[in-house]
Amino acid sequence: xxxxxxxxxxxxxxxxxxxxxxxxxxxxxxxxxxxxxxxxxxxxxxxxxxxxxxxxxxxxxxxxxxxxxxxxxxxxxxxxxxxxxxxxxxxxxxxxxxxxxxxxxxxxxxxxxxxxxxxxxxxxxxxxxxxxxxxxxxxxxxxxxxxxxxxxxxxxxxxxxxxxxxxxxxxxxxxxxxxxxxxxxxxxxxxxxxxxxxxxxxxxxxxxxxxxxxxxxxxxxxxxxxxxxxxxxxxxxxxxxxxxxxxxxxxxxxxxxxxxxxxxxxxxxxxxxxxxxxxxxxxxxxxxxxx
Amino acid sequence: xxxxxxxxxxxxxxxxxxxxxxxxxxxxxxxxxxxxxxxxxxxxxxxxxxxxxxxxxxxxxxxxxxxxxxxxxxxxxxxxxxxxxxxxxxxxxxxxxxxxxxxxxxxxxxxxxxxxxxxxxxxxxxxxxxxxxxxxxxxxxxxxxxxxxxxxxxxxxxxxxxxxxxxxxxxxxxxxxxxxxxxxxxxxxxxxxxxxxxxxxxxxxxxxxxxxxxxxxxxxxxxxxxxxxxxxxxxxxxxxxxxxxxxxxxxxxxxxxxxxxxxxxxxxxxxxxxxxxxxxxxxxxxxxxxxxxxxxxxxxxxxxxxxxxxxxxxxxxxxxxxxxxxxxxxxxxxxxxxxxxxxxxxxxxxxxxxx
Numbered sequence: 001x002x003x004x005x006x007x008x009x010x011x012x013x014x015x016x017x018x019x020x021x022x023x024x025x026x027x028x029x030x031x032x033x034x035x036x037x038x039x040x041x042x043x044x045x046x047x048x049x050x051x052x053x054x055x056x057x058x059x060x061x062x063x064x065x066x067x068x069x070x071x072x073x074x075x076x077x078x079x080x081x082x083x084x085x086x087x088x089x090x091x092x093x094x095x096x097x098x099x100x101x102x103x104x105x106x107x108x109x110x111x112x113x114x115x116x117x118x119x120x121x122x123x124x125x126x127x128x129x130x131x132x133x134x135x136x137x138x139x140x141x142x143x144x145x146x147x148x149x150x151x152x153x154x155x156x157x158x159x160x161x162x163x164x165x166x167x168x169x170x171x172x173x174x175x176x177x178x179x180x181x182x183x184x185x186x187x188x189x190x191x192x193x194x195x196x197x198x199x200x201x202x203x204x205x206x207x208x209x210x211x212x213x214x215x216x217x218x219x220x221x222x223x224x225x226x227x228x229x230x231x232x233x234x235x236x237x238x239x240x241x242x243x244x245x246x247x248x249x250x251x252x253x254x255x256x257x258x259x260x261x262x263x264x265x266x267x268x269x270x271x272x273x274x275x276x277x278x279x280x281x282x283x284x285x286x287x288x289x290x291x
Numbered sequence: 292x293x294x295x296x297x298x299x300x301x302x303x304x305x306x307x308x309x310x311x312x313x314x315x316x317x318x319x320x321x322x323x324x325x326x327x328x329x330x331x332x333x334x335x336x337x338x339x340x341x342x343x344x345x346x347x348x349x350x351x352x353x354x355x356x357x358x359x360x361x362x363x364x365x366x367x368x369x370x371x372x373x374x375x376x377x378x379x380x381x382x383x384x385x386x387x388x389x390x391x392x393x394x395x396x397x398x399x400x401x402x403x404x405x406x407x408x409x410x411x412x413x414x415x416x417x418x419x420x421x422x423x424x425x426x427x428x429x430x431x432x433x434x435x436x437x438x439x440x441x442x443x444x445x446x447x448x449x450x451x452x453x454x455x456x457x458x459x460x461x462x463x464x465x466x467x468x469x470x471x472x473x474x475x476x477x478x479x480x481x482x483x484x485x486x487x488x489x490x491x492x493x494x495x496x497x498x499x500x501x502x503x504x505x506x507x508x509x510x511x512x513x514x515x516x517x518x519x520x521x522x523x524x525x526x527x528x529x530x531x532x533x534x535x536x537x538x539x540x541x542x543x544x545x546x547x548x549x550x551x552x553x554x555x556x557x558x559x560x561x562x563x564x565x566x567x568x569x570x571x572x573x574x575x576x577x578x579x580x581x582x583x584x585x586x587x588x589x590x591x592x593x594x595x596x597x598x599x600x601x602x603x604x605x606x607x608x609x610x611x612x613x614x615x616x617x618x619x620x621x622x623x624x625x626x627x628x629x630x631x632x633x634x635x636x637x638x639x640x641x642x643x644x645x646x
Contacts, residue, residue, distance in 0.1 A: 182377035189371040191394030
């Protein structure tokens with residue numbers, strides 16, 4: 001039984017990690033090795049060319065060239081990778097922060113006060129998630145053109161904040177429901193106002209929940225492609241749109257750079273996710289687990 | 292004028308539950324009041340309305356001559372001890388106690404001194420740097436008390452503060468609370484469902500049932516002169532014995548006749564004839580070969596210095612007799628019981644009110 005369990009874990013792990021591993025390997029290749037018909041996966045310091053010119057070796061020359069070239073501006077782009085990375089991080093972080101901030105305030109209201117039709121409101125909030133985002137691309141596009149929000153960071157921050165708000169409200173409501181009311185009652189009797197009690201009692205207790213929610217919002221903002229593409233052509237373009245744009249590159253897709261960039265993009269989020277994994281699981285159960 | 296007044300206090304919750312149905316209570320300064328009643332009787336809701344944690348549906352709360360009904364808890368100057376302590380888990384003991392002082396804007400130095408003072412009184416000196424989760428239940432409760440008293444509020448409110456403690460700790464804390472209260476002479480309202488706790492702590496016990504006050508008075512009065520069947524049964528362990536029957540008048544004399552019985556007990560005092568329930572405390576029931584009540588022993592509870600003998604007399608409830616620790620009884624033994632008329636109490640057979 002134990003062996004089977006381990007086997008399952010190992011197999012699953014390999015499958016899951018494969019794309020990431022391949023991404024890492026590719027990022028250290030030279031471009032010609034990435035498009036070779038033979039899959040190359042063993043890095044060597046320098047490769048010996050085969051005499052007849054045919055290339056069936058699984059060896060490739062390890063190089064950090066792709067990482068060095070991340071700072072360069074590719075043909076057909078206006079900026080280097082780092083500009084787009086900064087765009088993604090700024091938009092992702094600010095939209096996650098606003099979604100969590102607004103979501104926490106809203107969830108606190110739903111959790112602690114009697115609100116007429118609270119269940120219907122909550123369902124309404126959740127129902128904004130049911131709509132396929134594609135359905136609103138055109139109206140959003142028109143609105144953004146009207147308000148000159150195209151090609152702006154603010155435009156995407158607003159959009160992602162509103163997308164993530166429903167998730168944030170629901171997750172935070174679960175977390176806040178789990179905080180005993182007695183702590184706030186105590187703070188009220190101890191001479192604090194409702195708002196002060198919120199800041200000094202609820203926020204410290206909901207901090208892990210807020211971090212978890214922020215991670216979910218951040219990931220979803222970083223991954224978003226459709227709207228980012230539809231609403232931007234240059235300045236506020238995010239990493240996914242930038243990579244996709246490289247497809248049409250006149251000198252061919254610079255795969256090692258794409259891989260290197262993707263890795264730089266993904267690793268911090270992955271590491272952070274692993275760090276808070278215990279709380280993430282609490283998050284997705286919507287606070288239904290009581291101690 | 293009394294220090295704390297509750298006037299026609301009512302609370303109806305949004306779901307229609309009438310938790311408190313009009314409570315009137317006047318409390319003197321320095322008095323230790325215990326609200327006693329079974330769970331759901333409205334005692335905690337009443338307490339929370341005094342604190343301002345629950346808004347009354349109707350009625351007024353007056354503290355020290357000021358109508359505080361519409362004031363926030365912070366503006367009422369009350370200290371509250373919660374059933375589950377509600378210590379802030381992310382703060383040390385010291386921070387927990389100082390938290391309420393900070394709200395008043397007291398200087399850091401003064402905070403330190405006040406915290407140090409109260410910790411000494413409460414015996415918390417060694418624990419100031421610990422977090423609540425590192426403390427035992429008794430110590431947590433001590434911190435909760437310290438937090439409630441450090442600001443020297445006008446009124447202390449305690450919501451079953453000892454309910455979650457072990458029996459031995461509970462006795463210790465009971466003593467502790469009583470002696471601190473007497474030293475500090477602060478008006479206190481204490482909520483509990485434990486009648487023994489109520490009797491030992493209170494200057495005045497207020498028995499509540501179904502959102503109303505049944506009786507308010509010193510422990511001895513509540514015990515000896517219960518105002519209703521409910522109070523008589525709820526106070527005392529075990530509670531009062533009840534024998535349904537009726538009072539008959541015969542030749543200018545009044546007699547009590549138990550249901551389905553030929554026995555006649557002379558009362559020696561004036562009780563209006565009609566259906567009644569006779570109440571008598573277990574300690575006043577004694578075996579007597581010509582007693583008016585007959586029954587058989589169903590249980591003999593040995594309780595150390597005394598025994599509670601449960602006797603089936605054919606009425607709805609078994610009769611309980613308190614007997615000496617050496618006075619063991621065999622189950623099934625037939626027994627006749629008697630009691631003195633002076634220790635009997637009579638309740639209206641229909642309303643349950645004291646006659």
